Structure formats: C-alpha cells, structure tokens
Amino acid sequence: MATLAATARRQDDEVLSAPEMGQWALAWRRLRRHRLGLVGLVTISFVLVVSYLTPVIAPYSPTEIDLLEQFGDPSLAHLLGTDELGRDMLSRLMYASRVTLSVALVSTLLVNLVGVPLGAIAAYQRGWIETIVMRFTDVMLALPLLLMLLVFSRMLREMKGLKDLFGSENVSIAVMVAILTIFGWMTVCRLVHGAVLSLREREFVDAARAMGTPASRIIARHLIPNAVAPILVAATLGFGQRIVFESTLSFLGLGISPPHPSLGNMLTEAQGYMFRNPMLAVYPGLVIFVVVLAINFLGDAMRDALDPRAKG
Secondary structure, eight states, rough: OOHHHHHHHHHHHHHHHHHOOHHHHHHHHHHHHHHHHHHHHHHHHHHHHHHHHHHHHHOTTTTTOOOOOOOOOOOOTTTTTTTTTTOOOOOOHHHHHHHHHHHHHHHHHHHHHHHHHHHHHHHHHHHHHHHHHHHHHHHHHSHHHHHHHHHHHHHHHHHHHHHHHHTTTHHHHHHHHHHHHHHHOOOOHHHHHHHHHHHTTTTHHHHHTTTTOOHHHIIIIIIIIHHHHHHHHHHHHHHHHHHHHHHHHHHSSSOOOSSOOOHHHHHHHHHGGTOOOOOOHHHHHHHHHHHHHHHHHHHHHHHHHHHHHGGO
C-alpha cells in the first residue's frame, strides 16, 4: 500500500509540474525510468542503424554464391557460417533486416498518413462524412486480414503495369508496402476518431471556431497535435505487427521475392535444410523475435510515459 501511495504521489507531482517541464520532457523522464522500454529503444535503434548502414558495413553481397563453402561453420571469414549456396549468413541477415524493416517502416508511415486525417475529419465534421468513413472502416475491419493480404498480394504481383513501373525484381516490395497500407489504416482511423471526438468539444476548439478558423486548420493545428500521444503508441506497436505480417507473407511465398532477401524468405529457404543446418532458420527467426519483442517493450513504455494513469 505504501508503494502504491508513493507511486500515486509521484504521478501527481509529475502532472502538476508538467506545464513547467513540458509534455515531452516529462514523457522522456518517465520513459527513462522504464527499464524494459529503454532496452527496447536501444535494441531498435541499434537494429535500425545497422540495417541502414548495411551496404557500407556488410562483409559480402547477399547474393554472392560460393558452392565450395556450402553449409560452412562459423569462422573468421563467415562469422555466422554460410547457407546452402555458400552465401554469407551475416550479410544476408543484415540485408534481410534492412528490407523487412524498410517495408514495415514505410507502410507504417503511409498507414498514418491515410488513417490520421480520415479519422480526424470524420470525428470533427460528423454527419454523413462520419457515417461513410466509419462504416467503410467497419467493413474493412470485418474482413479476414491474413486472407486478404494473401489474395491481394497474389493479384497485384501479377499486374503487368506494376512490373513495368517498379521492375520485376522490385515489384514484390512495392506490393508488400501497398497491401500493408490498404489493410492497415483502419485501426489508426478509429483510434484518431475516438480521440478527436473527445477533443472537439473542448474550450480551445470552441475558441478557434468563434474566431472563424477554418475547419481544416482546426483539425491540423489543434486536434491532431493533441491526439499525437496515442498515435505514436499505435504507430510503434503497428510497426512490429507489420514486421510479422511481412515475414509471414514472405514465408508463405507471397511476400518479398528473391533476389531480395527478407527475414521471411530466409525462413522459407531454410525449410529444406532444418535437420542438416537448423541455424539457417534460427538466425532469421531470432531476429524477428528480438525486434518485435523490443518494439512491444518500447510501445508499452511509451503508453505508460505518455499516459501514466492508463496502467491503473
């Protein structure tokens, strides 16, 4: 009981000091106290830096084949060994992480670019706009997500126009970003819709209306910035979900296609060699596990930091 009382007093003190410190400084102070959140932040930062420096620091090309080095054990030349074609596993893991994280990151940005304005406009304007947007959102959410991803991935990959636009080697990446965006914006839209509904009747919004401020400016300058905390938390957790979706689709053969390595298609290639060299599957699986776990740690920590009373 004493611990709970002390925690409550500390949270009250933080809330009272918020105007002096600023919301984001206060959130950062809370985040630094969250050990698992800091572990997640450091892990994600490290993985992102390594992934995007991969072309500079990777020891080998991910497609460099050496049949004399098949299933090589870890050595100074190949720190994680080699695969069934003699390709360096460390280099392939680095490039695969780069591709998977890029797809997840770009699709997360696009999801928020679509979902945030739609949810905010629907909540502020109400009426027929809200009805159309939210009923369409409900219909999209009712669809079986994995099945839709599989079907649309197959359909879009066969479209000749996309192959001409992006090239046959890159079309699978473009398709992955597109379908993760098409079937991912609804959750963000509903989240923002709920947040803006609670904000639109606040005094600062009434004051902006009374001054004749256009609706678009009220939404962009007042409502969305005040809903940014739940948006950030949802974006962080959604980033992890899209890593899993990309890996799942690639594992099933409808995600990122060779010659581009991804964590999912590395698992697919390892299926036939599980008993001969199980580490071919362990390495990419471990990267997926660690990255997604770190993202979830960070997302939970951000939720607690931005809204410390939500835990109670």
